[in-house]
Amino acid sequence: MTTPSTTPSTVNVKIPDGRIAAPSRWRSVGRMFGTLWANGKARLGLCLLSFFVLVAVFAPVLAPYGPKENGFDRNADASPAHWLGTTAAGEDVLSQLIYGSQISLMVGFAAGILSTIVAVLIGLSWGYMRGFSGEVVGFVVNLFLVIPGLPLMIVIAAYLQNGGILMIIAVIVVTGWAWGARVLRSQTQSLRGNDFVASAQFSGDSAARIVFREILPNMTSIIAGTLFGAATAAILAEAGLEFLGLGDSSIVSWGTMLYWAQNSNSLLTGQWLLLFAPGLCIALLALSLTLINFGVDGISNPRLREGKGR
Amino acid sequence: MTAMSSTTTTDEQILLQVEQLSVEYASPGAEPVQAVHDVSFTLRRGEFVGLVGESGSGKSTLGFALTRLQKPPARISGGRILFDGKDIRDLDAEELRRQRQGGFAMVLQSGMNALNPVRTVGHHFQDIFAAHGHVPREARDARARDLIAKVGLDPAVLARYPSELSGGMRQRASIALALSLEPQLMVFDEPTTALDVLVQHAVMDTIRDLQHEERFTAILISHDLGIVLEATDRVMVMHEGRIVEDAASESILRDPKDEYTRMLLSHYADPRAETISIPGFVDLGTRRREGRTRTDVTETLPTVSQRDTRRADAAIVLEGVSKRYPAPRRGQDAVTAVDDVSFRLEPGEALALVGASGSGKSTIAKLITGVEKPTAGTVRFGDIDVTSLRRGGLRELRKDVQMVFQDPYSALNPLHTVEYALSRPIRNYTPLRGQEARARVLELLETVGLTPVEQFAAKLPHQLSGGQRQRVVIARALASDPQVLIADEPVSMLDVSLRAGVLALLEDLRERWGISMLYITHDLLSARLVTENILVLNSGRVVERGETAQVLQHPEDPYTVELLDAVPNPARSR
Numbered sequence: 001m002t003t004p005s006t007t008p009s010t011v012n013v014k015i016p017d018g019r020i021a022a023p024s025r026w027r028s029v030g031r032m033f034g035t036l037w038a039n040g041k042a043r044l045g046l047c048l049l050s051f052f053v054l055v056a057v058f059a060p061v062l063a064p065y066g067p068k069e070n071g072f073d074r075n076a077d078a079s080p081a082h083w084l085g086t087t088a089a090g091e092d093v094l095s096q097l098i099y100g101s102q103i104s105l106m107v108g109f110a111a112g113i114l115s116t117i118v119a120v121l122i123g124l125s126w127g128y129m130r131g132f133s134g135e136v137v138g139f140v141v142n143l144f145l146v147i148p149g150l151p152l153m154i155v156i157a158a159y160l161q162n163g164g165i166l167m168i169i170a171v172i173v174v175t176g177w178a179w180g181a182r183v184l185r186s187q188t189q190s191l192r193g194n195d196f197v198a199s200a201q202f203s204g205d206s207a208a209r210i211v212f213r214e215i216l217p218n219m220t221s222i223i224a225g226t227l228f229g230a231a232t233a234a235i236l237a238e239a240g241l242e243f244l245g246l247g248d249s250s251i252v253s254w255g256t257m258l259y260w261a262q263n264s265n266s267l268l269t270g271q272w273l274l275l276f277a278p279g280l281c282i283a284l285l286a287l288s289l290t291l292i293n294f295g296v297d298g299i300s301n302p303r304l305r306e307g308k309g310r
Numbered sequence: 311m312t313a314m315s316s317t318t319t320t321d322e323q324i325l326l327q328v329e330q331l332s333v334e335y336a337s338p339g340a341e342p343v344q345a346v347h348d349v350s351f352t353l354r355r356g357e358f359v360g361l362v363g364e365s366g367s368g369k370s371t372l373g374f375a376l377t378r379l380q381k382p383p384a385r386i387s388g389g390r391i392l393f394d395g396k397d398i399r400d401l402d403a404e405e406l407r408r409q410r411q412g413g414f415a416m417v418l419q420s421g422m423n424a425l426n427p428v429r430t431v432g433h434h435f436q437d438i439f440a441a442h443g444h445v446p447r448e449a450r451d452a453r454a455r456d457l458i459a460k461v462g463l464d465p466a467v468l469a470r471y472p473s474e475l476s477g478g479m480r481q482r483a484s485i486a487l488a489l490s491l492e493p494q495l496m497v498f499d500e501p502t503t504a505l506d507v508l509v510q511h512a513v514m515d516t517i518r519d520l521q522h523e524e525r526f527t528a529i530l531i532s533h534d535l536g537i538v539l540e541a542t543d544r545v546m547v548m549h550e551g552r553i554v555e556d557a558a559s560e561s562i563l564r565d566p567k568d569e570y571t572r573m574l575l576s577h578y579a580d581p582r583a584e585t586i587s588i589p590g591f592v593d594l595g596t597r598r599r600e601g602r603t604r605t606d607v608t609e610t611l612p613t614v615s616q617r618d619t620r621r622a623d624a625a626i627v628l629e630g631v632s633k634r635y636p637a638p639r640r641g642q643d644a645v646t647a648v649d650d651v652s653f654r655l656e657p658g659e660a661l662a663l664v665g666a667s668g669s670g671k672s673t674i675a676k677l678i679t680g681v682e683k684p685t686a687g688t689v690r691f692g693d694i695d696v697t698s699l700r701r702g703g704l705r706e707l708r709k710d711v712q713m714v715f716q717d718p719y720s721a722l723n724p725l726h727t728v729e730y731a732l733s734r735p736i737r738n739y740t741p742l743r744g745q746e747a748r749a750r751v752l753e754l755l756e757t758v759g760l761t762p763v764e765q766f767a768a769k770l771p772h773q774l775s776g777g778q779r780q781r782v783v784i785a786r787a788l789a790s791d792p793q794v795l796i797a798d799e800p801v802s803m804l805d806v807s808l809r810a811g812v813l814a815l816l817e818d819l820r821e822r823w824g825i826s827m828l829y830i831t832h833d834l835l836s837a838r839l840v841t842e843n844i845l846v847l848n849s850g851r852v853v854e855r856g857e858t859a860q861v862l863q864h865p866e867d868p869y870t871v872e873l874l875d876a877v878p879n880p881a882r883s884r
Contacts, residue, residue, distance in 0.1 A: 195721035199731075202679075202708050203786065204738030217725045 035299050042295025048288035056101040065092040067099035067252040084273050088264035096252050097277055103253035107238045111172040112231030119180030127188025128211045144178035157246040164248040172234045180226040187222050191215050221299040232289040239282045254278035325527050326353040331389035333375050345371040347551040356525045360538030363548035364805040373497045373531045377416045411442040415493035417485050419500035424484055425472035431483050432468035438490050457486040462516050478509035496528045506667040507832045511876040535574045536878025547571045577806045580879055581834040581862045588810055624692025626655040631687035633673055647673040649850035660827045662837035665847035671830045675796050680704045709739045712787035716799040718779035722771040728782050729767040739790035754785040777808035798830045813840050834877055838862055846870050
């Protein structure tokens with residue numbers, strides 16, 4: 001053989017041309033959504049979540065009355081005029097419930113996103129660092145992990161009395177990022193062993209660039225998982241803090257509804273709906289995010305996706 | 311061929327009969343992919359058959375289907391598998407479980423990771439005996455000792471945990487476990503691929519001897535035609551899901567019928583021979599002697615680089631370099647990875663660094679590139695003392711000393727295009743920006759033979775084959791216009807037919823650009839093809855050095871001889 005067949009055989013593409021598509025961010029987002037939708041639990045979660053989002057967005061249209069309109073009979077039971085009755089201050093419970101979803105969703109996602117950002121920044125650089133500086137970061141993260149979350153939250157919230165929603169978001173972020181940072185750090189450490197990280201070092205890339213351009217995009221699904229987990233925790237924490245009266249009790253949210261219902265002893269007066277309705281909403285919203293997280297597992301691990309047993 | 315063998319044998323002699331078997335991968339939301347097309351063959355009792363093919367040929371899929379171990383999304387879409395006259399295609403889980411005793415067993419490539427780390431090897435045997443109840447309780451210990459001795463291990467191994475055993479020992483233990491059910495059919499799926507070269511050889515010997523003694527029927531699945539031809543009586547060659555050739559090993563060796571088999575065979579050669587030629591390649595020594603360059607390959611590579619390429623002018627010098635790692639556990643000795651190694655890599659030279667795994671060759675690469683610091687001795691590049699460099703200095707060093715990684719599948723970030731990967735070193739090490747940088751990316755792609763360049767620049771790694779990926783990795787290493795290229799097993803992860811192309815590329819670049827190359831490998835054949843000088847390492851020490859052709863033809867150290875014997879060579883076995 002004088003003309004070698006080696007070069008053509010190496011250049012020979014195994015994948016048919018039709019399947020080579022131009023890389024597109026939207027396509028990959030679409031694919032992620034498709035994988036979520038294919039998972040039964042995640043689909044239920046997405047439906048629930050979009051229901052709450054729609055209710056929050058269209059609250060002014062859906063709610064029969066304003067959230068703070070208090071000219072109605074006090075402590076009224078459910079009736080055609082007030083489907084869920086009225087509060088001790090004479091407000092319509094259904095309208096409060098509908099408007100309250102705005103606060104819960106807003107606080108949940110704002111605090112969830114912010115604490116995920118903190119977790120990503122700290123977790124990734126911690127995972128990439130070696131030596132003494134890594135130990136220092138590790139000490140700080142461990143400190144936040146061992147301090148019991150709820151008491152810390154209560155202390156901070158009590159200290160920043162009457163800060164309103166922004167204060168609540170800040171408290172949740174400060175106490176909620178450490179767990180995510182720990183998870184992301186482990187994943188970073190395992191990805192750091194890949195040759196493409198060493199290659200980037202040989203290409204002269206800076207540490208920050210390697211962490212955020214080479215490693216970060218490979219953990220999108222874990223970050224999405226952290227985000228939904230953090231949002232769930234934030235929604236529960238927000239309701240908890242407001243129930244304890246540590247937030248701004250003049251706003252209408254599911255947490256403050258519980259707070260006022262408790263204050264007016266509504267269980268004793270037989271108005272269990274006042275406690276039950278916001279409680280159920282909080283539980284359903286948290287459930288929807290947890291269900292979505294089942295599907296997120298499928299994005300990161302294809303084996304969880306294919307298998308319906310043998 | 312199959313028709314003939316089935317007419318000459320009576321039905322009792324046939325253990326396995328496969329008729330027009332097809333297997334497809336049907337992932338939800340994707341077109342089903344046919345991995346195995348209409349495969350038919352028969353196995354006689356006591357036969358040892360090889361199944362050879364390159365990656366993606368469907369050989370493992372077929373092996374899994376035969377033992378009914380295929381997992382979704384793979385499914386058998388047609389045909390019959392008659393085992394001992396019974397169709398096993400539609401057995402349910404319980405029938406299948408019972409069938410595994412005295413039926414068929416499989417030894418996997420990662421069999422050494424198939425042992426439960428928290429149970430001793432002895433426990434694994436007890437579990438199997440208990441599950442099938444085919445060995446009386448009082449005879450179980452004796453039987454386990456018997457089996458473990460058969461695979462060449464000491465009975466004391468039974469009391470140990472998998473993590474206390476080496477990879478080779480674990481693979482032997484899993485073979486013994488598969489034997490414990492007295493199977494009539496054993497399927498070995500790449501049983502030695504994940505093992506070290508020398509261990510590989512020993513495990514293959516064990517498998518061959520076992521098969522001779524126990525007379526079980528065996529199928530050996532491998533990508534390495536050399537290994538298979540050495541071990542088996544009959545070989546089936548698989549290509550793109552079809553069996554393209556099915557013949558006795560000797561006749562395949564002497565008179566291969568199929569084009570594809572011939573191509574596979576042409577890539578084997580004995581590194582000890584006077585002159586070596588594989589397609590598109592004649593060994594360096596012969597070429598030098600005859601005063602010709604490898605013009606045939608140069609023709610296929612376009613002539614680029616009108617720019618002034620800088621010839622290498624600095625040598626890499628190691629003097630008395632040692633590297634010790636602290637003891638893995640308290641009470642154990644420190645690990646000496648590299649022990650008093652000295653050598654020079656002259657500008658423009660190609661030097662091979664060979665040895666089995668654990669011989670310290672990759673540690674030397676790390677020491678030269680400044681990833682690790684030596685415990686003793688100096689590493690110099692020209693006037694620079696590499697050991698004293700800090701972050702900024704290392705970055706400067708890497709402009710001149712670049713690395714080609716072993717695994718092209720992990721060396722490219724799956725989420726970045728080829729263009730992005732190549733543009734980074736250009737941006738970091740050269741003043742080129744914008745259109746000029748892009749032009750340089752395309753020029754590099756042309757240099758490594760990936761044309762049309764615009765198309766390849768836009769591709770993502772998963773759209774490339776292994777050989778193409780390795781070319782991208784090489785192109786990236788060249789982007790900073792380095793003087794020294796350190797190639798750490800650059801072809802060991804590639805299919806045989808792709809290796810020659812990548813080696814030819816490395817060789818060509820070195821000659822035309824005057825780059826010096828340190829070629830790290832365990833594969834003596836490729837070392838013979840692309841290097842002038844060789845350094846043989848054993849447990850961190852240099853045991854032999856000299857001209858590659860000289861050392862490999864007349865090895866002096868027993869370790870070099872051992873390495874040479876481990877090179878699979880189909881011609882030697884007969």
